Amino acid sequence: MPKRVFMHIGAPKTGSTYVQNVLFGNAERLERAGLLIPATFYAHDQAMTDLRQVPWRDPELYWTWERLLERFGRWPGDVVLTSEGFGAATAEQARRAVESLAPAEVHIVVAARDLWRTFPSMWQQSIRARSTWRFEDFLTAVEKGRFDGFWDHYTANRMFRRWGDLVPPAQRHIVTVPQPGAPQDLLWRRFAGILGIPDGICEPAEPESNPSLGAPEIEVLRRVNDALGDLYPHRLPYQRVVHHHLLRAVLQQRDNDMRFGVGLDRAEWVAALADEQIKELQDYPCHIVGDLAELRPGRMCESVSPDSLDDRQVLDAAIQTIVGMITHAESLQQQLQRPPGMLARVKRGVRRRLVS
Known part of the structure; x- marks a missing residue:
């Protein structure tokens, strides 16, 4: 021990x-x-x-x-x-x-x-x-x-x-x-x-x-959670899907400059x-x-609350989130379409150039 x-x-x-x-x-x-x-x-x-x-x-x-x-x-x-x-x-x-x-x-x-x-x-x-x-x-x-x-x-x-x-x-x-x-x-x-x-x-x-997320981004995620209902009730499935494809891939990549806090x-x-x-x-x-x-x-100091956002602010953030998810989905599709063995060939080519 x-x-x-x-x-x-x-x-x-x-x-x-x-x-x-x-x-x-x-x-x-x-x-x-x-x-x-x-x-x-x-x-x-x-x-x-x-x-x-x-x-x-x-x-x-x-x-x-x-x-x-x-x-x-x-x-x-x-x-x-x-x-x-x-x-x-x-x-x-x-x-x-x-x-x-x-x-x-x-x-x-x-x-x-x-x-x-x-x-x-x-x-x-x-x-x-x-x-x-x-x-x-x-x-x-x-x-x-x-x-x-x-x-x-x-x-x-x-x-x-x-x-x-x-x-x-x-x-x-x-x-x-x-x-x-x-x-x-x-x-x-x-x-x-x-x-x-x-x-x-x-x-x-x-x-x-x-x-951290900004006020519009966290409000988008809160509303998504509400819309999910009973989908992904356990933590790990939720993390593998929502965290991976929405939170980390899109929401955390935004500017998130509208901070929120206690009034x-x-x-x-x-x-x-x-x-x-x-x-x-x-x-x-x-x-x-x-x-x-x-x-x-x-x-x-005074700060905004996610509850005080108007629908236009939340809608704008939601639309930009959809655009981000489309870009993320396209990136995943390109990875799936990559020919087998292509990555290995690229690595070998890089090694040859470094050696020479």
Whole structure:
């Protein structure tokens, strides 16, 4: 069994994609340095859905929690497990995970981001996961106490209640997400410090690996989700079709310059929530990497809501999306029509020219 296991459990929308890209992109280098990132990101993600037994998990998943543990059972060094979905586990599921890792020394790593940026990011993430609720409905549900799951799934405070109490204080780590304008690799350097990764081992990853959508684009996706009905009810089929052919191929390729966010009418509410969150974390015995003050919103300014767009704006975005999908479909058709073996011949020709 490994000496130490670092469980990076979330929260979602705290730069986890960026950190995971660095980890898995440098897995071989890290393994030579004694730190194992077992299997692939999808293995960690599937093991998370198995551990939590979520209804939207792939019914034919290969990687169970136990199978992932078997993958590194004989590793003598340190191990990192990472999925922003781990943090939403129940107290019982978290206990099962930590106990199954014994006798390894388990470290819980949680990232936290200010709520002013978290609210729109979390809502967008839910739309990307097939939800259909409006942005204002989401904010009202949180504000009125009708969506307690937000705090359970997206804040370090609640995650520590279920996960942190299972390990000694020295093995609880919270990483604060830097405010805009900070060095691009600062978040990674904070994670690397917890894991004991020296400078120079890892090649950096692109800092923006999961670009956000603008207000018209996310509203188009929300309406598409509504029109899909019961089509693609499970997460993986939805990702393979809608994410691949609509989200990544078209919507993320647009300018997305009409940003959306929480209105200034809720600024005092968000600031008060931030103060409560900071106070609770200050009182919780854990290793803080960064500055809890970064959880206080920085510059708060007025922004548009996807709900406030008129039909012409949404229609224009939808038409441009159709044009983008036509172009994407044409590209796929050209790939299918390419003669067998053509790519190999092109590669051989390039090699000959390089040699000569």
